[in-house]
Amino acid sequence: MAAMSAAAATNPNSLLKSNTQINAFPTTLSRSFTAATTTVNKRITCSSTTFQTPAATTGVTSPDRVFNFAAGPAILPENVLLKAQSELYNWRGSGMSVMEMSHRGKEFLSIIQKAESDLRTLLNIPENYYVLFLQGGATTQFAAVPLNLCNPDDPVDYIVTGSWGDKASKEASKYCKPKTIWSGKSEKYVNIPSFGALEQTPEAKYLHICANETIHGVEFKDYPVPNNENSLLVADMSSNFCSKPVDVSKFGVIYAGAQKNVGPSGVTIVIIRSDLIGNAQPDTPVMLDYKIHAENNSLYNTPPCFGIYMCGLVFEDLIAQGGLSEVEKKNVKKAQSLYDTIDGSKGFFRCPVEKSVRSLMNVPFTLAKPELEAEFVKEAAKEKMIQLKGHRSVGGMRASIYNAMPLAGVEKLVAFMKEFQARHGV
Amino acid sequence: MAAMSAAAATNPNSLLKSNTQINAFPTTLSRSFTAATTTVNKRITCSSTTFQTPAATTGVTSPDRVFNFAAGPAILPENVLLKAQSELYNWRGSGMSVMEMSHRGKEFLSIIQKAESDLRTLLNIPENYYVLFLQGGATTQFAAVPLNLCNPDDPVDYIVTGSWGDKASKEASKYCKPKTIWSGKSEKYVNIPSFGALEQTPEAKYLHICANETIHGVEFKDYPVPNNENSLLVADMSSNFCSKPVDVSKFGVIYAGAQKNVGPSGVTIVIIRSDLIGNAQPDTPVMLDYKIHAENNSLYNTPPCFGIYMCGLVFEDLIAQGGLSEVEKKNVKKAQSLYDTIDGSKGFFRCPVEKSVRSLMNVPFTLAKPELEAEFVKEAAKEKMIQLKGHRSVGGMRASIYNAMPLAGVEKLVAFMKEFQARHGV
Numbered sequence: 001m002a003a004m005s006a007a008a009a010t011n012p013n014s015l016l017k018s019n020t021q022i023n024a025f026p027t028t029l030s031r032s033f034t035a036a037t038t039t040v041n042k043r044i045t046c047s048s049t050t051f052q053t054p055a056a057t058t059g060v061t062s063p064d065r066v067f068n069f070a071a072g073p074a075i076l077p078e079n080v081l082l083k084a085q086s087e088l089y090n091w092r093g094s095g096m097s098v099m100e101m102s103h104r105g106k107e108f109l110s111i112i113q114k115a116e117s118d119l120r121t122l123l124n125i126p127e128n129y130y131v132l133f134l135q136g137g138a139t140t141q142f143a144a145v146p147l148n149l150c151n152p153d154d155p156v157d158y159i160v161t162g163s164w165g166d167k168a169s170k171e172a173s174k175y176c177k178p179k180t181i182w183s184g185k186s187e188k189y190v191n192i193p194s195f196g197a198l199e200q201t202p203e204a205k206y207l208h209i210c211a212n213e214t215i216h217g218v219e220f221k222d223y224p225v226p227n228n229e230n231s232l233l234v235a236d237m238s239s240n241f242c243s244k245p246v247d248v249s250k251f252g253v254i255y256a257g258a259q260k261n262v263g264p265s266g267v268t269i270v271i272i273r274s275d276l277i278g279n280a281q282p283d284t285p286v287m288l289d290y291k292i293h294a295e296n297n298s299l300y301n302t303p304p305c306f307g308i309y310m311c312g313l314v315f316e317d318l319i320a321q322g323g324l325s326e327v328e329k330k331n332v333k334k335a336q337s338l339y340d341t342i343d344g345s346k347g348f349f350r351c352p353v354e355k356s357v358r359s360l361m362n363v364p365f366t367l368a369k370p371e372l373e374a375e376f377v378k379e380a381a382k383e384k385m386i387q388l389k390g391h392r393s394v395g396g397m398r399a400s401i402y403n404a405m406p407l408a409g410v411e412k413l414v415a416f417m418k419e420f421q422a423r424h425g426v
Numbered sequence: 427m428a429a430m431s432a433a434a435a436t437n438p439n440s441l442l443k444s445n446t447q448i449n450a451f452p453t454t455l456s457r458s459f460t461a462a463t464t465t466v467n468k469r470i471t472c473s474s475t476t477f478q479t480p481a482a483t484t485g486v487t488s489p490d491r492v493f494n495f496a497a498g499p500a501i502l503p504e505n506v507l508l509k510a511q512s513e514l515y516n517w518r519g520s521g522m523s524v525m526e527m528s529h530r531g532k533e534f535l536s537i538i539q540k541a542e543s544d545l546r547t548l549l550n551i552p553e554n555y556y557v558l559f560l561q562g563g564a565t566t567q568f569a570a571v572p573l574n575l576c577n578p579d580d581p582v583d584y585i586v587t588g589s590w591g592d593k594a595s596k597e598a599s600k601y602c603k604p605k606t607i608w609s610g611k612s613e614k615y616v617n618i619p620s621f622g623a624l625e626q627t628p629e630a631k632y633l634h635i636c637a638n639e640t641i642h643g644v645e646f647k648d649y650p651v652p653n654n655e656n657s658l659l660v661a662d663m664s665s666n667f668c669s670k671p672v673d674v675s676k677f678g679v680i681y682a683g684a685q686k687n688v689g690p691s692g693v694t695i696v697i698i699r700s701d702l703i704g705n706a707q708p709d710t711p712v713m714l715d716y717k718i719h720a721e722n723n724s725l726y727n728t729p730p731c732f733g734i735y736m737c738g739l740v741f742e743d744l745i746a747q748g749g750l751s752e753v754e755k756k757n758v759k760k761a762q763s764l765y766d767t768i769d770g771s772k773g774f775f776r777c778p779v780e781k782s783v784r785s786l787m788n789v790p791f792t793l794a795k796p797e798l799e800a801e802f803v804k805e806a807a808k809e810k811m812i813q814l815k816g817h818r819s820v821g822g823m824r825a826s827i828y829n830a831m832p833l834a835g836v837e838k839l840v841a842f843m844k845e846f847q848a849r850h851g852v
Contacts, residue, residue, distance in 0.1 A: 062515075062516070064516060064519070064521055065516065065521050066520070066521030066522055068521075068522050068526055070526070070527070070528040070531070071528070072528075072728065073525060073526055073528060073529060073728065073731055074526060075522070075526050076523065076525055076526050081514065081523050081525070081526075082515060084514060085514040085515050088507065088510060088511040088514055089507050089508060089511050090488070090490060090491065093490070094492070095490055095492030095494075095810060095812075096491070096492055096494050096501070097502065099499065099502055099507070099689075099690035099736065100494055100496070100499055100502050100507075101496070101499055102496040102497070102498075102499060102813050103499060103691065105496070105813065135561040135562045135563070135566075135692060135730075136561045136562050136566075137561070137727045137728055138727075139712060139713050139726075139727040140561075140562075140711065140713045142712070143711035143712070143713070144711075147711075171711070171712055174708070174709045174711075175709070257728065259728055263525075264525035264730075264732045265525075265529065265728040265730055265731050265732070266561060266692045266693075266729075266730030266731070266732070266733055282600070283600045283601070283709075285566065285569035285570075285573075285597070285600075285711065285714065286565060286568070286569065286597055287562050287563070287565050287566045287569070288711065300565075301564075301565040302498065302499065302563055302683065302685055302691040303691065303692075304561075304690075304691055304692030304733070305499055305690065305691050305692070306690045306691070306692070306732065306733070307692055307730070307732070307733075310525065384521060386521075387528055387531065
């Protein structure tokens with residue numbers, strides 16, 4: 001953290017003017033008020049007191065909370081939600097909600113600056129990279145990446161390991177000359193190629209990957225290197241962002257929708273090497289020009305303030321957990337438990353993905369008896385394990401087990417799978 | 427409301443499949459839970475009970491709440507914030523936050539469907555118009571409008587009554603041939619032209635206005651009519667959206683960032699006549715193509731779910747207030763009180779805007795003694811009236827008095843202005 005602050009301080013364009021004005025959470029808060037509406041009135045009383053206990057971030061403590069295996073928007077850390085709830089009406093004595101704050105006021109500036117600072121800490125982002133908080137999802141970046149990095153005739157390479165990489169490549173074809181140098185489509189996206197065998201285009205301006213395919217459950221475990229010194233590695237990390245340490249310096253651009261691991265939908269984070277901005281094609285919409293956002297510290301127009309605030313709370317929580325190395329250990333343990341159950345089911349459950357590239361985040365699986373799949377999903381939902389149906393394009397089941405899914409959720413799912421098999425299987 | 431539901435039911439592309447599944451608020455809720463974090467634990471108790479009293483939606487009831495005169499993001503209705511807080515952790519028994527819901531799940535679909543239904547009710551939107559919930563702010567629409575409505579060589583007309591209209595015109599020049607047929611810039615944007623004197627371009631594909639200029643406080647009270655039957659009126663209504671009734675049928679496209687009158691930042695609402703979609707320029711980014719969003723009910727990619735939910739709560743509140751005619755009456759009363767104070771100050775306070783086009787939403791004013799302006803803003807803030815400083819491009823002061831600003835806030839400001847004048851003025 002100390003090293004990070006120093007790095008940030010040397011970046012003249014960083015939002016991180018100083019860490020000293022960043023507020024800590026107040027340790028106590030209490031409030032009572034009366035709200036009037038036209039038809040009904042509510043009296044709501046909230047109070048929050050702080051007390052010390054041993055650390056513990058996992059575990060669902062409210063009996064009415066479900067285990068939400070949705071692929072995104074997805075489960076968020078329970079303590080983050082409670083914190084957001086406690087300060088939704090009056091953020092830390094400011095007399096207003098984060099949703100009401102001017103994006104140029106000192107309160108919101110402290111929020112976005114701390115969010116950037118904490119993300120830089122988490123991913124150890126080098127000082128020569130900008131961090132941008134944008135809108136429009138990864139799908140907007142499918143256009144922004146080529147518009148900012150290429151001229152219309154420039155060749156670029158895409159490795160397509162699932163539906164999202166395929167969509168990215170198709171959108172790029174409007175703005176440059178993308179070539180799919182490898183596609184797993186014919187095998188229904190269950191693998192990642194050997195990097196040595198890739199035939200990269202000699203003059204390609206960048207090499208694009210989707211680091212984790214949310215629908216197909218295929219995840220890069222290491223990364224290919226572009227074949228010429230002027231090329232860049234560009235990654236859509238939407239569904240495994242902040243799930244494990246990443247060497248940012250290997251990438252020219254990393255982009256991610258927030259709504260899987262780090263916040264609500266409506267925030268898109270772009271991490272871009274500073275020398276890559278300023279060359280957008282002339283007809284680039286101003287909102288897709290990285291230079292505009294970098295020079296304005298993501299405040300060229302009104303950013304998605306509340307979403308950025310939520311991301312900031314998640315970043316704080318990830319740091320409190322010990323950072324991304326610790327987070328990765330938990331994710332490995334959860335995923336291993338689920339894959340072991342599938343692989344040990346003697347074929348009752350099946351995961352089509354090649355073992356070496358199975359995702360830590362999204363676990364697709366099917367039943368040997370497909371006619372039981374609807375029942376599996378339905379019974380699981382009755383047990384408060386929801387959103388286990390696979391993506392409509394592939395069918396079967398999918399358990400998305402992002403950072404915020406507690407081990408207890410995976411353990412409950414595994415127990416249910418074994419019990420389901422005992423009733424129906426071999 | 428009945429008429430609206432019928433209209434919606436006849437639009438096959440409407441989100442409004444049925445109103446029957448739309449949930450009402452539960453009338454009671456209570457909950458207690460314990461949350462664990464790494465370093466500190468909090469115990470938060472919230473309870474909410476419902477009771478009947480006469481209607482009253484205005485009035486700030488919490489003594490620590492400020493009157494927030496920010497231009498946007500801006501003040502939100504207090505009862506909406508309290509409702510959002512009460513169900514942030516567990517939305518209506520779903521076991522999850524709105525921020526965690528799959529955008530394709532039945533819970534969120536009920537939210538976005540009801541938001542659309544209520545907005546259609548409020549603005550009496552004809553059935554042949556789509557309502558889209560998008561991202562990127564009005565600035566993204568500055569590009570999307572010409573990309574969707576024009577070919578590159580098509581002429582279009584812009585009436586420029588402030589900075590936002592000017593920005594819109596400049597962005598359009600990337601995608602068509604915009605002509606500024608009237609600009610108030612030389613007079614520092616204090617007026618709106620007589621429509622009869624406008625020289626519209628004969629073949630213009632649309633005529634663009636900014637219905638309310640947030641920075642300069644200039645508001646259209648009625649609307650110009652395009653000069654040929656193939657042309658369209660297009661309006662940026664970001665800062666007066668849902669502040670008064672509007673005849674939507676006069677417009678081809680209305681667009682608005684939510685963060686002034688109807689929600690938090692991060693949601694952009696587009697209302698577009700259905701025959702206008704499907705003609706986007708070939709290189710339009712997919713996220714800027716209205717057809718994609720219309721055909722997918724704003725769910726082509728992950729929408730800004732929590733923001734849409736908040737907009738829905740605001741729409742419910744506006745309906746509960748009696749609809750936009752009632753809302754307009756309150757806005758007129760608030761604005762009148764403020765302008766009367768300015769005009770009655772014998773020149774101590776000055777509003778530069780021509781009286782007939784003064785905004786109901788944004789009231790810019792200066793002091794005859796400019797050296798007192800900083801003190802005015804500072805003293806007001808001490809009295810919990812914040813964000814009264816004018817936009818950095820024009821200076822002076824600005825009071826933004828959107829729907830959610832209670833009359834009590836304006837009364838307090840007026841009293842302060844008179845007291846300030848008594849101390850410093852004539």
